[in-house]
Amino acid sequence: xxxxxxxxxxxxxxxxxxxxxxxxxxxxxxxxxxxxxxxxxxxxxxxxxxxxxxxxxxxxxxxxxxxxxxxxxxxxxxxxxxxxxxxxxxxxxxxxxxxxxxxxxxxxxxxxxxxxxxxxxxxxxxxxxxxxxxxxxxxxxxxxxxxxxxxxxxxxxxxxxxxxxxxxxxxxxxxxxxxxxxxxxxxxxxxxxxxxxxxxxxxxxxxxxxxxxxxxxxxxxxxxxxxxxxxxxxxxxxxxxxxxxxxxxxxxxxxxxxxxxxxxxxxxxxxxxxxxxxxxxxxxxxxxxxxxxxxxxxxxxxxxxxxxxxxxxxxxxxxxxxxxxxxxxxxxxxxxxxxxxxxxxxxxxxxxxxxxxxxxxxxxxxxxxxxxxxxxxxx
Amino acid sequence: xxxxxxxxxxxxxxxxxxxxxxxxxxxxxxxxxxxxxxxxxxxxxxxxxxxxxxxxxxxxxxxxxxxxxxxxxxxxxxxxxxxxxxxxxxxxxxxxxxxxxxxxxxxxxxxxxxxxxxxxxxxxxxxxxxxxxxxxxxxxxxxxxxxxxxxxxxxxxxxxxxxxxxxxxxxxxxxxxxxxxxxxxxxxxxxxxxxxxxxxxxxxxxxxxxxxxxxxxxxxxxxxxxxxxxxxxxxxxxxxxxxxxxxxxxxxxxxxxxxxxxxxxxxxxxxxxxxxxxxxxxxxxxxxxxxxxxxxxxxxxxxxxxxxxxxxxxxxxxxxxxxxxxxxxxxxxxxxxxxxxxxxxxxxxxx
Numbered sequence: 129x130x131x132x133x134x135x136x137x138x139x140x141x142x143x144x145x146x147x148x149x150x151x152x153x154x155x156x157x158x159x160x161x162x163x164x165x166x167x168x169x170x171x172x173x174x175x176x177x178x179x180x181x182x183x184x185x186x187x188x189x190x191x192x193x194x195x196x197x198x199x200x201x202x203x204x205x206x207x208x209x210x211x212x213x214x215x216x217x218x219x220x221x222x223x224x225x226x227x228x229x230x231x232x233x234x235x236x237x238x239x240x241x242x243x244x245x246x247x248x249x250x251x252x253x254x255x256x257x258x259x260x261x262x263x264x265x266x267x268x269x270x271x272x273x274x275x276x277x278x279x280x281x282x283x284x285x286x287x288x289x290x291x292x293x294x295x296x297x298x299x300x301x302x303x304x305x306x307x308x309x310x311x312x313x314x315x316x317x318x319x320x321x322x323x324x325x326x327x328x329x330x331x332x333x334x335x336x337x338x339x340x341x342x343x344x345x346x347x348x349x350x351x352x353x354x355x356x357x358x359x360x361x362x363x364x365x366x367x368x369x370x371x372x373x374x375x376x377x378x379x380x381x382x383x384x385x386x387x388x389x390x391x392x393x394x395x396x397x398x399x400x401x402x403x404x405x406x407x408x409x410x411x412x413x414x415x416x417x418x419x420x421x422x423x424x425x426x427x428x429x430x431x432x433x434x435x436x437x438x439x440x441x442x443x444x445x446x447x448x449x450x451x452x453x454x455x456x457x458x459x460x461x462x463x464x465x466x467x468x469x470x471x472x473x474x475x476x477x478x479x480x481x482x483x484x485x486x487x488x489x490x491x492x493x494x495x496x497x498x499x500x501x502x503x504x505x506x507x
Numbered sequence: 508x509x510x511x512x513x514x515x516x517x518x519x520x521x522x523x524x525x526x527x528x529x530x531x532x533x534x535x536x537x538x539x540x541x542x543x544x545x546x547x548x549x550x551x552x553x554x555x556x557x558x559x560x561x562x563x564x565x566x567x568x569x570x571x572x573x574x575x576x577x578x579x580x581x582x583x584x585x586x587x588x589x590x591x592x593x594x595x596x597x598x599x600x601x602x603x604x605x606x607x608x609x610x611x612x613x614x615x616x617x618x619x620x621x622x623x624x625x626x627x628x629x630x631x632x633x634x635x636x637x638x639x640x641x642x643x644x645x646x647x648x649x650x651x652x653x654x655x656x657x658x659x660x661x662x663x664x665x666x667x668x669x670x671x672x673x674x675x676x677x678x679x680x681x682x683x684x685x686x687x688x689x690x691x692x693x694x695x696x697x698x699x700x701x702x703x704x705x706x707x708x709x710x711x712x713x714x715x716x717x718x719x720x721x722x723x724x725x726x727x728x729x730x731x732x733x734x735x736x737x738x739x740x741x742x743x744x745x746x747x748x749x750x751x752x753x754x755x756x757x758x759x760x761x762x763x764x765x766x767x768x769x770x771x772x773x774x775x776x777x778x779x780x781x782x783x784x785x786x787x788x789x790x791x792x793x794x795x796x797x798x799x800x801x802x803x804x805x806x807x808x809x810x811x812x813x814x815x816x817x818x819x820x821x822x823x824x825x826x827x828x829x830x831x832x833x834x835x836x837x838x839x840x841x842x843x844x845x846x847x848x849x850x851x852x853x854x855x856x857x858x
Binding site (some may be wrong): 440502506 | 538540570577620621638663
C-alpha cells in the first residue's frame with residue numbers, strides 16, 4: 129500500500145467526483161452545443177457544475193469560463209492581455225508557476241516589457257519592490273499567485289491588490305494551489321482574473337477555470353465554435369467539468385476540517401523529522417503558509433536521491449522542478465528565495481492531502497529519516 | 508542484488524536491462540541527463556531519448572528515473588573538450604565521460620539508493636587478474652568499446668556489470684525484437700553525443716569559440732591556403748583545406764601558437780612512436796617496459812609496440828610498424844591478450 133504525499137502535483141480523485149462522472153461517461157454523452165436532448169442533458173451538467181462552483185465560492189456563474197486546466201487559463205490571461213496592450217508591461221512574481229513564467233519569457237523575446245517582482249527569503253512578494261516597479265514602469269497587468277506550489281508560502285494579495293489598484297493596473301491571481309487549502313474569497317474580492325484548477329483538489333485532470341471580473345475585458349484565446357459564451361472554443365470536457373464542480377463543492381465544504389487536520393499532520397511530521405535529524409532546513413515559512421506543504425532540505429543530500437529512495441520504499445514525494453527530460457533542475461522558487469543552486473538541489477517537497485492519515489505520516493517520517501541516514505552513511 | 512542500469516534509450520542499454528532482469532537482479536533504470544540538446548538537433552541525450560528509455564523501462568516493468576548530471580558533465584567533459592580542441596589537440600570526450608560520469612558518477616548515486624552495482628550497455632567484458640579488475644574485449648570484437656573505457660578504475664569495475672559481454676550485436680537486436688522492446692531501429696549515435704547532428708564549426712560557435720584566421724602551410728613552409736580556426740582540424744584529415752594539390756594531402760601537424768595547419772603527403776602523417784602523458788597502469792608492471800598491442804584510435808587495428816614508462820605518468824611507445832595519424836589528445840590504449848593493461852593520452856607523435 130503506497131503512501132502518496134505529493135498533492136501539490138496532483139490529488140487522487142474524490143469518491144464523490146468519480147461517482148458523479150460515471151453517468152457522464154456512459155449515458156450523458158451529448159455535445160453540449162447540440163439542440164437535441166442528448167446535447168441538452170450534457171449542457172445541463174456543465175451549467176450545474178458552473179453554478180455549483182460559483183455558489184460555493186461566492187461569485188457569479190456567468191463570470192466563470194472553463195478551460196483545459198490552470199495552464200491554459202494562465203496562458204490566456206498573459207498572452208491575450210499582452211496582445212491587446214502591447215505597449216503596457218506585465219509584472220509577475222519571481223515565484224510564479226511556469227505556466228505564467230514561460231508565456232512571459234516568450235513575450236519578452238517579442239519585445240513586451242516583463243518585470244519580475246522580487247520575493248524575500250520566504251518566497252513572499254516584496255511589496256516595496258512591487259511599488260517601485262509600478263512607479264518606474266508602465267505596467268498594465270500584475271500576476272501574483274495566491275499561494276506557492278513549491279514551498280507553500282501564502283502571498284499578501286490584499287496588500288498587492290491595494291498597490292496594483294492604486295496604479296490602475298489589472299491583477300491576476302493564480303489560485304490553483306490555494307483552492308481547498310485556504311479561504312480564497314479574498315482573491316475574488318481583490319483581483320480581475322483568478323485561475324483555478326481541478327486536479328489539485330481531487331477533481332479530474334484536464335479541467336480548469338478562469339474567473340473574469342465583470343466589466344473587465346479579455347479577448348478569447350482559443351477560437352472556433354463559440355463555446356463558453358464565445359470566450360473559449362472547443363467542445364466542452366463534460367465529464368471533466370462535472371467532476372470539477374463536485375470537487376469544488378466537496379473541498380469547500382470540508383475545508384475548515386481539512387485545514388485543521390492537515391495542519392496538524394504537517395506540523396507533526398515536521399516535528400518528527402526535526403527531532404531525529406536536527407540539522408534539517410525548513411524552506412516552508414512557519415507563518416502564513418499552506419496547511420499541507422512542507423519543503424525541507426538536508427545538507428549534502430541530493431533531493432533527487434531522497435525522492436528515489438522514498439519511491440522505492442513506497443512513498444511518493446517530490447523535489448525541485450523537472451525539466452522536459454524528467455531530470456531535476458533546481459527550483460526557481462528556492463533560487464528566488466536566495467538559496468544557492470546546491471541548496472536548491474538538496475530540497476524535497478512533501479504535500480499532504482485529503483486521504484492522508486496519521487499512520488501515513490508516521491511511516492513517512494520513519495522512512496524519510498531512514499533514507500537520509502542511508503544516503504549520508506553511504507558517502 | 509540491486510543494480511542501476513544506465514539507459515540511454517538505445518537498443519544496447521535496453522537489452523542490458525532485460526538481461527539483468529532475466530538473471531534475477533533487482534533492476535532500476537536510470538537515464539542520465541547530461542546536457543540540454545538544442546531544439547531541432549538530432550543529438551544523443553535529447554528529450555526524446557529520455558522518453559525512449561522510459562518506454563523501455565515501462566515495458567520491462569522496472570522503476571525508472573532521470574538523473575541530472577548537467578553541471579558535472581559541462582565541467583568535466585564539455586569544457587575540457589573545447590579547451591583541448593582550441594589548443595590544437597583532438598580530444599576524445601567519451602573517454603573523459605566514462606571516466607568521470609557514466610561510471611564513477613553513476614555508481615556514487617546508485618550506492619545512495621541502495622544499489623550494489625551499476626550496469627551499462629557497453630560492449631566490454633571484465634576479468635579479475637591478480638586481484639585487479641581489468642577490461643577485456645567482448646565477444647563482438649567489431650563493436651568493442653573497451654578503448655573508451657580504459658580510464659574507468661579497477662575499484663569501479665569491481666562494481667560494474669556489462670551484460671552484453673557475451674553477445675553479438677545481431678543477437679542483441681534479436682533479443683530486443685523477441686521481447687518486443689519499444690526501441691526502434693534508432694540510428695546509432697556515431698559522433699560525440701553533444702555535437703552529433705551539427706557541424707563541428709557550429710558547435711564551437713555556440714560555445715563562444717571565435718574564428719581565428721590562420722595559414723595553411725605545406726611541409727616545406729609555403730602558404731597554400733587559409734583557415735578560420737585550427738580547432739576543426741585533426742591529424743590525418745584529408746579534407747577541409749581545399750583541393751588541387753595533385754596527390755592527396757593530409758594534415759600532418761597543427762601548430763597552435765602560430766595558428767597554422769600543416770599539410771603534407773601521407774608518409775609525413777605516418778609515425779613510428781608516440782609520447783604519452785596521464786598514463787594509467789592496470790597491472791603492477793614488473794619492468795619499466797612492456798610489450799603490448801596499442802590502439803591509437805577507436806575502431807583502428809591494434810599495433811604491436813613497446814611501451815616504456817617514464818616517471819609516474821608518462822610513457823613512450825615505439826611501434827613495430829609505421830602508424831598513420833598519431834594524434835595529440837587521442838588516447839593510446841595498451842592490450843595484451845585482449846585485456847586492457849593500461850593507456851595514456853597522446854602528447855605528440857614521434858616520426
